[in-house]
Amino acid sequence: MKHPSYTAKTDPDKIAYEMAGSGETLSFGQLDKRSNQAAHGFRKLQVEAGENIALLFENCLDFVVLTWAAQRSWSLNMVSPRRRQSQRN
Numbered sequence: 001m002k003h004p005s006y007t008a009k010t011d012p013d014k015i016a017y018e019m020a021g022s023g024e025t026l027s028f029g030q031l032d033k034r035s036n037q038a039a040h041g042f043r044k045l046q047v048e049a050g051e052n053i054a055l056l057f058e059n060c061l062d063f064v065v066l067t068w069a070a071q072r073s074w075s076l077n078m079v080s081p082r083r084r085q086s087q088r089n
Contacts, residue, residue: 004068008032017064026061031068038069049074 007014012029019025026034047053053070057063 004028005032017061019059019061021059024061026064031065034065035068035072038066039072042069042073047073 004016007016008028008031012027012032014028015025016028016031017026042053055063055066055070057066
């Protein structure tokens with residue numbers, strides 16, 4: 001699988017994400033542009049490589065954009081909730 005930035009250059013109008021409930025879409029070109037802008041925003045806030053950041057969002061395309069921005073800034077550390085062992089059984 002190629003990095004999304006590659007697809008943004010070769011096929012910018014291709015849909016990268018589609019929200020299941022609303023049908024709202026985000027193309028690879030939009031994702032690349034918006035995540036690059038947000039990555040510059042992280043740098044402006046002096047977020048450095050390896051630093052932890054927290055993103056708290058409802059399920060929306062802005063979460064995808066900021067997640068990619070964090071990856072571009074080398075500060076992506078994802079934390080996802082896990083069910084307790086007792087809930088799995």
